[in-house]
Amino acid sequence: xxxxxxxxxxxxxxxxxxxxxxxxxxxxxxxxxxxxxxxxxxxxxxxxxxxxxxxxxxxxxxxxxxxxxxxxxxxxxxxxxxxxxxxxxxxxxxxxxxxxxxxxxxxxxxxxxxxxxxxxxxxxxxxxxxxxxxxxxxxxxxxxxxxxxxxxxxxxxxxxxxxxxxxxxxxxxx
Amino acid sequence: xxxxxxxxxxxxxxxxxxxxxxxxxxxxxxxxxxxxxxxxxxxxxxxxxxxxxxxxxxxxxxxxxxxxxxxxxxxxxxxxxxxxxxxxxxxxxxxxxxxxxxxxxxxxxxxxxxxxxxxxxxxxxxxxxxxxxxxxxxxxxxxxxxxxxxxxxxxxxxxxxxxxxxxxxxxxxxxxxxxxxxxxxxx
Numbered sequence: 001x002x003x004x005x006x007x008x009x010x011x012x013x014x015x016x017x018x019x020x021x022x023x024x025x026x027x028x029x030x031x032x033x034x035x036x037x038x039x040x041x042x043x044x045x046x047x048x049x050x051x052x053x054x055x056x057x058x059x060x061x062x063x064x065x066x067x068x069x070x071x072x073x074x075x076x077x078x079x080x081x082x083x084x085x086x087x088x089x090x091x092x093x094x095x096x097x098x099x100x101x102x103x104x105x106x107x108x109x110x111x112x113x114x115x116x117x118x119x120x121x122x123x124x125x126x127x128x129x130x131x132x133x134x135x136x137x138x139x140x141x142x143x144x145x146x147x148x149x150x151x152x153x154x155x156x157x158x159x160x161x162x163x164x165x166x167x168x169x170x171x172x173x174x
Numbered sequence: 175x176x177x178x179x180x181x182x183x184x185x186x187x188x189x190x191x192x193x194x195x196x197x198x199x200x201x202x203x204x205x206x207x208x209x210x211x212x213x214x215x216x217x218x219x220x221x222x223x224x225x226x227x228x229x230x231x232x233x234x235x236x237x238x239x240x241x242x243x244x245x246x247x248x249x250x251x252x253x254x255x256x257x258x259x260x261x262x263x264x265x266x267x268x269x270x271x272x273x274x275x276x277x278x279x280x281x282x283x284x285x286x287x288x289x290x291x292x293x294x295x296x297x298x299x300x301x302x303x304x305x306x307x308x309x310x311x312x313x314x315x316x317x318x319x320x321x322x323x324x325x326x327x328x329x330x331x332x333x334x335x336x337x338x339x340x341x342x343x344x345x346x347x348x349x350x351x352x353x354x355x356x357x358x359x360x361x
Contacts, residue, residue: 144302145267152301160299167299 012037069129128153219255223262
């Protein structure tokens with residue numbers, strides 16, 4: 001499929017119709033983000049939605065390109081999220097699924113039983129955001145040191161190394 | 175018929191240390207003889223993690239040729255190395271590895287920190303990068319630059335040579351040295 005505006009629009013409409021027919025209220029909203037159809041869905045339905053997108057013959061999004069965590073501290077009640085980027089290789093169609101959940105219940109079902117490749121991706125998002133992927137076979141840190149005590153990509157943690165005393169406010173805007 | 179003088183090389187080879195010289199003998203202190211030998215046969219261990227390592231490769235190649243300083247033999251085993259050359263960003267996760275490599279080296283050992291990242295963390299002022307290797311191992315010579323040119327690496331090696339040549343044979347037994355190692359949590 002060529003990534004023309006009309007093709008993206010029709011892809012968006014087809015997938016949205018398919019999802020709404022099957023899940024109804026589980027689909028919260030959708031948009032076209034540049035050349036990517038994005039579907040924001042209810043986090044309770046996420047496993048079924050992903051499995052449907054992978055296994056339905058019409059959809060056939062069999063490949064999980066990537067998965068990443070999201071943190072919007074100002075969105076009360078849905079501070080954290082996960083983004084899945086799916087690829088239908090035979091027809092070269094790509095879509096993005098987003099789902100949000102609250103900080104005090106920062107967990108979501110794992111996608112490892114749908115795509116084994118999600119294993120390391122989910123470990124990375126656990127490592128950086130502290131998102132608990134329920135049912136993950138081996139949820140532990142993957143990139144950071146094991147003894148790190150925080151989740152560095154959460155917005156409340158400053159990026160800079162906190163052990164330096166030679167960089168002061170006057171010169172480095174700390 | 176005039177006989178031509180044989181042409182003399184202008185190459186500057188190592189100077190002999192101060193001593194007493196006579197026909198067929200030369201006497202100097204053991205410390206100076208050892209310093210001269212060590213200085214011209216340093217075996218470096220390249221701990222190259224990023225772009226500084228590429229500059230080091232240029233330093234080893236024929237244009238700059240670290241072999242001119244007696245260091246053409248790199249040691250990839252820390253147990254046979256004299257000089258640990260840390261070149262590149264050291265992530266905090268790499269810190270314990272670097273420290274273990276240092277601890278495996280036999281005394282006397284020297285450390286050269288090449289480039290902004292190894293010396294101070296460089297531009298990577300972030301939670302995941304070690305802000306200078308001198309937080310975990312003692313460093314003898316720092317080379318500034320991002321990355322430094324091969325000329326600077328040669329200069330750093332010559333600074334190391336100066337330290338090696340003049341180091342007292344008893345320095346590593348001194349209380350100051352032991353106190354420093356204790357500060358780094360070693361021995």
